[in-house]
Amino acid sequence: MTRIFDSDLESGFATRAIHAGQRPEPLAGAIMTPVYLTSTYVQTGLGENKGYEYARGKNPTREALERNVAALEGARHGFAFSSGMGCLDSIMKLFSAGDHIVCGESVYGGTFRLFDKILTRMGMSFSFVDTRDPNRISEAVTAATRAILVETPTNPLMRLTDLAAAASIARDAGCVLIVDNTFASPYFQRPLEFGASIVYHSTTKYLNGHSDMIGGIAVTNDDSLAERLQFIVNAAGAVPGPFDCWLALRGTKTLHLRMERHDSNGRAIAQWLAERVGDDKVLYPGLPSHPQHELAKRQMSGFGGMISVELGTRERADAVLRKVKVFSLAESLGGVESLISNPASMTHASVPAERRRELGLSDGLVRLSCGVEDVGDLIADLDQALG
Numbered sequence: 001m002t003r004i005f006d007s008d009l010e011s012g013f014a015t016r017a018i019h020a021g022q023r024p025e026p027l028a029g030a031i032m033t034p035v036y037l038t039s040t041y042v043q044t045g046l047g048e049n050k051g052y053e054y055a056r057g058k059n060p061t062r063e064a065l066e067r068n069v070a071a072l073e074g075a076r077h078g079f080a081f082s083s084g085m086g087c088l089d090s091i092m093k094l095f096s097a098g099d100h101i102v103c104g105e106s107v108y109g110g111t112f113r114l115f116d117k118i119l120t121r122m123g124m125s126f127s128f129v130d131t132r133d134p135n136r137i138s139e140a141v142t143a144a145t146r147a148i149l150v151e152t153p154t155n156p157l158m159r160l161t162d163l164a165a166a167a168s169i170a171r172d173a174g175c176v177l178i179v180d181n182t183f184a185s186p187y188f189q190r191p192l193e194f195g196a197s198i199v200y201h202s203t204t205k206y207l208n209g210h211s212d213m214i215g216g217i218a219v220t221n222d223d224s225l226a227e228r229l230q231f232i233v234n235a236a237g238a239v240p241g242p243f244d245c246w247l248a249l250r251g252t253k254t255l256h257l258r259m260e261r262h263d264s265n266g267r268a269i270a271q272w273l274a275e276r277v278g279d280d281k282v283l284y285p286g287l288p289s290h291p292q293h294e295l296a297k298r299q300m301s302g303f304g305g306m307i308s309v310e311l312g313t314r315e316r317a318d319a320v321l322r323k324v325k326v327f328s329l330a331e332s333l334g335g336v337e338s339l340i341s342n343p344a345s346m347t348h349a350s351v352p353a354e355r356r357r358e359l360g361l362s363d364g365l366v367r368l369s370c371g372v373e374d375v376g377d378l379i380a381d382l383d384q385a386l387g
Helices: 013-019 061-073 082-093 107-124 134-140 161-174 222-236 242-252 253-275 293-299 314-323 353-359 375-386
Strands: 077-081 102-103 125-129 146-150 175-179 198-204 217-222 306-309 337-339 365-369
Touching: 013 061, 013 253, 061 077, 061 217, 061 242, 077 082, 077 222, 082 107, 082 198, 082 217, 082 222, 102 107, 107 125, 125 134, 134 161, 146 161, 161 175, 217 222, 253 306, 253 375, 314 337, 314 365, 314 375
Parallel strands: 102 125, 102 146, 146 175, 175 198
Antiparallel strands: 077 217, 198 217, 306 365, 337 365
16 A cells, blocks of 8 residues: 655645655665666565565555655545556446446546446446536435546536535545546645545646656545555556656656646636637636636636637637647647647547537537747747637
């Protein structure tokens, strides 16, 4: 079971980002955590080892990342995985055939695909509801409900869930609240503080921040859940390689610096877009025109760099995507470079077209991941692309 040092929870965020869960390497005093490239560990005798037997179960580089992100989220336990989807799939192995999950209807396309195309075949059931309304969550809960799973803000419609209200519903129902915190990052939002049981991320995104690895991570304060997750880590084996863990750990050291710039760029670009195309076409929780702006201010300390813009048609979206020069047309998000995408044909292509229309995810929607470049250059790029 992965634990952080108690003192790591008492420091400021920037100090934790740089130091939490890590100590100078004892052999030579290396300030950076070594990359432990080993598949197995020498044992001194039968049943005698240094806490490590086989690298699927534990790896010192991986443990440093787990401790670090747990400290950033205010958690006691962290578990790293080979991808964000590998993380979610492993979390779902906490549940069994016959269990029911209430899930936000506006979630990442890969989340919907995993639930709708794979886990339903294994006997689990899901209700997809608009989690903006706590009453919808409560009404969907049944005697078989074992978890409520939400993204906030959602990908790509930027809808929010009231975390305190969702946690209260979960407690009353005797189930767990699972929160995908990828868009906000622990710098701007810490769902455990509002009563969430498990928080998870695609570490590929903001935590790593450099678009050079794939990974996922889950954290919790529940000792029983942690024990079960550790068993699943070892038994199912969706673990990351040590070098990917090292890359993510390098990324978390600058998370506080990067998120400030993502946020300032996001706010400026969202405001400019609202004036350029109309605030009713721009989805960004930091805009006063966003219908959940007050909730965003209550449970987030910043709004980040993710913006969605409604351009009306696929043809209009395609024209803009072809013209951008600083923004790069690509999937993913959260890197230092600015990216632009069309969710309907990219990240959410696995969601049936009829369902996308029901959600309000149109073919003309464009999603921006605002990087840390000079904001004037980003705005100029969008201005020329919009024509």
